[in-house]
Amino acid sequence: MTLDPTLSQIRDGLRPFRRRLWLRRVVRDGTFSLAAVMGLELALALAARIVPLEWGRVAAAAIPLLGALALLVDAVRVRPTLGETALALDGEQGLRDRVSSALEIALRSPDLVEAPLAAEDAPTAEGTATEDAATYARFVRLQRRDALSTLRAADRRAFRPRLQRRPAAVTVVLALLLVPALLLPNPQSDVLARRENQRAAAERQAEKLEKAAERLAEGRTAPDPRLDLSAELKKLARELRERPEDLDAQLARLGSLEDALRARIDPANEQRAAALSSLARSVSRLSSGQDSNPGGDPKKANEDLARLGEKLDGMTKAEREALAADLAGLESTARQAGAEAQAALRNASQALGRGDAAGAKDALGRLGDALARGARNVELNRDLARTANDLQDARRQLADAGKPGNQGQGQGQGQGQGQGQGQGQGQGQGQGQGQGQGQGQGQGQGQGQGQGQGQGSLGGGGSNARFLGSGSSSGGFRGPTAGNKQFSTGDIDKVLADFGRLGKPGDPSYVAGTGGDGQTRQGSGTGQGTPSDAFVPYTGVFQDFYDFAITSLERSTVPLGVKDYVRDYFSSLNP
Amino acid sequence: MTEQAIEPAATRLSPEEFADRARAIEREVGRVIVGQHALVRQTLIVMLANGHALLEGVPGLGKTLLVRTMAEVLDCAFNRIQFTPDLMPADIVGTNILIEEEGGRQFRFQPGPIFANLVLADEINRATPKTQSALLEAMQEQQVSVARQRYKLDPPFFVLATQNPLEMEGTYPLPEAQLDRFLFKLWVPFPAEEDLIAIMDRTTGAETATVEHVASGADLVAMQRLARSVPIAPHVTAYAVSLLSATHPDNERAPGLVREYVRYGGSPRGAQALVLAGKISALMAGRFNVAIDDVREVALPALRHRVIRNFEGEAEGITPDAIIRSVLDAVPPPRVD
Numbered sequence: 086m087t088l089d090p091t092l093s094q095i096r097d098g099l100r101p102f103r104r105r106l107w108l109r110r111v112v113r114d115g116t117f118s119l120a121a122v123m124g125l126e127l128a129l130a131l132a133a134r135i136v137p138l139e140w141g142r143v144a145a146a147a148i149p150l151l152g153a154l155a156l157l158v159d160a161v162r163v164r165p166t167l168g169e170t171a172l173a174l175d176g177e178q179g180l181r182d183r184v185s186s187a188l189e190i191a192l193r194s195p196d197l198v199e200a201p202l203a204a205e206d207a208p209t210a211e212g213t214a215t216e217d218a219a220t221y222a223r224f225v226r227l228q229r230r231d232a233l234s235t236l237r238a239a240d241r242r243a244f245r246p247r248l249q250r251r252p253a254a255v256t257v258v259l260a261l262l263l264v265p266a267l268l269l270p271n272p273q274s275d276v277l278a279r280r281e282n283q284r285a286a287a288e289r290q291a292e293k294l295e296k297a298a299e300r301l302a303e304g305r306t307a308p309d310p311r312l313d314l315s316a317e318l319k320k321l322a323r324e325l326r327e328r329p330e331d332l333d334a335q336l337a338r339l340g341s342l343e344d345a346l347r348a349r350i351d352p353a354n355e356q357r358a359a360a361l362s363s364l365a366r367s368v369s370r371l372s373s374g375q376d377s378n379p380g381g382d383p384k385k386a387n388e389d390l391a392r393l394g395e396k397l398d399g400m401t402k403a404e405r406e407a408l409a410a411d412l413a414g415l416e417s418t419a420r421q422a423g424a425e426a427q428a429a430l431r432n433a434s435q436a437l438g439r440g441d442a443a444g445a446k447d448a449l450g451r452l453g454d455a456l457a458r459g460a461r462n463v464e465l466n467r468d469l470a471r472t473a474n475d476l477q478d479a480r481r482q483l484a485d486a487g488k489p490g491n492q493g494q495g496q497g498q499g500q501g502q503g504q505g506q507g508q509g510q511g512q513g514q515g516q517g518q519g520q521g522q523g524q525g526q527g528q529g530q531g532q533g534q535g536q537g538q539g540q541g542s543l544g545g546g547g548s549n550a551r552f553l554g555s556g557s558s559s560g561g562f563r564g565p566t567a568g569n570k571q572f573s574t575g576d577i578d579k580v581l582a583d584f585g586r587l588g589k590p591g592d593p594s595y596v597a598g599t600g601g602d603g604q605t606r607q608g609s610g611t612g613q614g615t616p617s618d619a620f621v622p623y624t625g626v627f628q629d630f631y632d633f634a635i636t637s638l639e640r641s642t643v644p645l646g647v648k649d650y651v652r653d654y655f656s657s658l659n660p
Numbered sequence: 661m662t663e664q665a666i667e668p669a670a671t672r673l674s675p676e677e678f679a680d681r682a683r684a685i686e687r688e689v690g691r692v693i694v695g696q697h698a699l700v701r702q703t704l705i706v707m708l709a710n711g712h713a714l715l716e717g718v719p720g721l722g723k724t725l726l727v728r729t730m731a732e733v734l735d736c737a738f739n740r741i742q743f744t745p746d747l748m749p750a751d752i753v754g755t756n757i758l759i760e761e762e763g764g765r766q767f768r769f770q771p772g773p774i775f776a777n778l779v780l781a782d783e784i785n786r787a788t789p790k791t792q793s794a795l796l797e798a799m800q801e802q803q804v805s806v807a808r809q810r811y812k813l814d815p816p817f818f819v820l821a822t823q824n825p826l827e828m829e830g831t832y833p834l835p836e837a838q839l840d841r842f843l844f845k846l847w848v849p850f851p852a853e854e855d856l857i858a859i860m861d862r863t864t865g866a867e868t869a870t871v872e873h874v875a876s877g878a879d880l881v882a883m884q885r886l887a888r889s890v891p892i893a894p895h896v897t898a899y900a901v902s903l904l905s906a907t908h909p910d911n912e913r914a915p916g917l918v919r920e921y922v923r924y925g926g927s928p929r930g931a932q933a934l935v936l937a938g939k940i941s942a943l944m945a946g947r948f949n950v951a952i953d954d955v956r957e958v959a960l961p962a963l964r965h966r967v968i969r970n971f972e973g974e975a976e977g978i979t980p981d982a983i984i985r986s987v988l989d990a991v992p993p994p995r996v997d
Contacts, residue, residue, distance in 0.1 A: 109997070110997070113997070165996075169996050170996075172895070172994065172996040173996040173997065176993070176995055176996060181947065181949075181951035181953060181954075182893060182895075182896060182949060182950070182951040182952055183947070183949055183951075185893060185895065186891070186892075186893035186896065186949035186950070186951075187949070189893040189894050189895060190891045190892075190893055190949075193894060194891075216672075217885075217889060220885075220886065220889040221889050221891060224675070224889060224890055224891050224948050225891055227675065227948040228891065228948045228949045231947070231948050231949070232949075
């Protein structure tokens, strides 16, 4: 089929106009899209100032992309047809429907789309249907020629892209509103940062808990309670990873487990450990006659006791009596090491006194076993305590991550005194417990916080005793009982409070604590100590002091800040 | 019933000749009718559309002169019928009269004044409805029936009726069915002052303006035929239909004025009038296609007598022209951006 050349020329002539019309439509719709994007961005920015939107940045980046995508789809959709172009051109340039009529009538008269009429002007019978058809066809051709000439004369710059005034104005206004909405500080940013910190802290604490769980399970076999604890820690770590935002619940879980662990910890574990070590050293010395077990290793002591039992048969009566007396001298230490050890020691001493070598040998064997079991219990308690500390650290880290940036600070001071038993003199700072003879004098610092309750740690007396004994000291901290508090940060304060968050006078929420009396009290006491070497290397006793301090912290209700303070103190002393 | 018809002589015209001849007619009529260009053009459109026109205006505005001049310019047979309350249908269409010839008596049809190419029905609203309805068949079918005999009217056949809007006492307003037969209802405006001065000069002097025949009845028929052959684009036809639809109060595009004050909208004849008059308007403008503007230009005369106002509309003086203008505002030309 050969298309009417005039019609073809009309179609060809319309194509440049179609492209320009298309561009105009894209620009028009682009203005709308831009206004919509600006509006959505502004709405998002305003919403992000009211509620913390963690997906806000993603959405802010996605909105322009979606707008561009919508514009792209729209650009395909609004591509004008030639008929639309003809109508638009007629309207734009006042062509009185010439071009559009030519195209539309061509569609309605497919028989006239082809070649031009060969006999267009051929005579036809007047008043007949043939003449009417010929006249119609002649009009169609005339219309096309008229349309083509009109099209050629049309302004080629038609359909200039133009911005829609209203959406363009709206876009400008929205952009002006958007600038301050984006540039002014957003109060919700802190909330988002806190949440991010919370997630990071949860991840870190989860890793720590998993390491602790692995440490607990390492080399253990059932039915060791540490295996159950390891599984529980792993479960906690998994929950921390899965729901880091559920801070209160996580803190409650950690606290619950920590409380359960602390309930299981023997408060006198370190005393028992010290007593066990002392007893082990002593029995080894009795067996070998020299300081063969300076570390107080229960295994070594067990072996020494076995050798001592072997030597009983060869001892004279006097030697046995001397040995019985030595063993009796260790009874107070054995009492602190445990009832089983005390009973075994007493039985051995009594058997020796009776001259019952076999009974003494058996009792010494039981004493060795008691020492070994005691050592295992000490180790278990230490593991539990360490895990509880890890849980406490995790709680503190999580709570800190969930707290807002402002913190109050406060400090209280007081002096305390440790009372010890034994002989000797000591002076120190911090917390301590002395044994032997001496006077304890110390100065302590405490900090109160939380709900106005302050509690200071004891400033105990140091000791130059060779060995830590079983003496106990107590001292009252005279620091503030109601610490300063600057402000409240909600429920978090009820769970944990920070060290340096105490308030200052003048603050509405400032609650003054009761100050210490500033007096130093000295006390003295006498007790039965063990022979000691006066000088002990610092590195040799540090761990003992550290363990004792940590245990003391765990078995009493001590504010976290003070615990940190004590830990930091020992960390600074750590050789 | 038998039929007697007179076949017209037809000539073939080109669109350019159409426009030239129409302009010549307008020019020649303008030698007598001062001003009133729109009225002359619309009257000519009615004649080229093979329709009828109802001219409404106060006395003395040249309605009768216009029709008479048209008849002279077109070299058509012209009859004037002065409608009065006692005018009977037979006075218009004719009657059988008893005559004696060839030794016997027989009835012979005596054609009435309707048998002309151009009939001026002056003050048509003064005749009774019965007499008015005698025009119905002639206007629609271009024939009359008398005593079971049908008589074809010679083409071209136009009825140009006039009515006086002031003296309504003792008149019989045309029924809607008859109004619908008129292609246009033309409002004859009062001349502007400069036109009045020219009228004074022409009519009070010694010379009387004369016109020449510039077209014949056959030319008019050929022009009518050519006008009907003009192709019209579907979107233009659709626009004419939209305009007509919007005159109906229950149409979704109807403006408030139509919804409130119109009882019935235009009939399909209204859309036919819009399209046909649009074609002629385009040809007279020298174009071969009908534009939407052509349709809008003829909307007022083509629709104003087809819109039937309700009681509120008449009581509040809402004119049909105001209603049609609101329709034109409510139905803008299709626009592609």
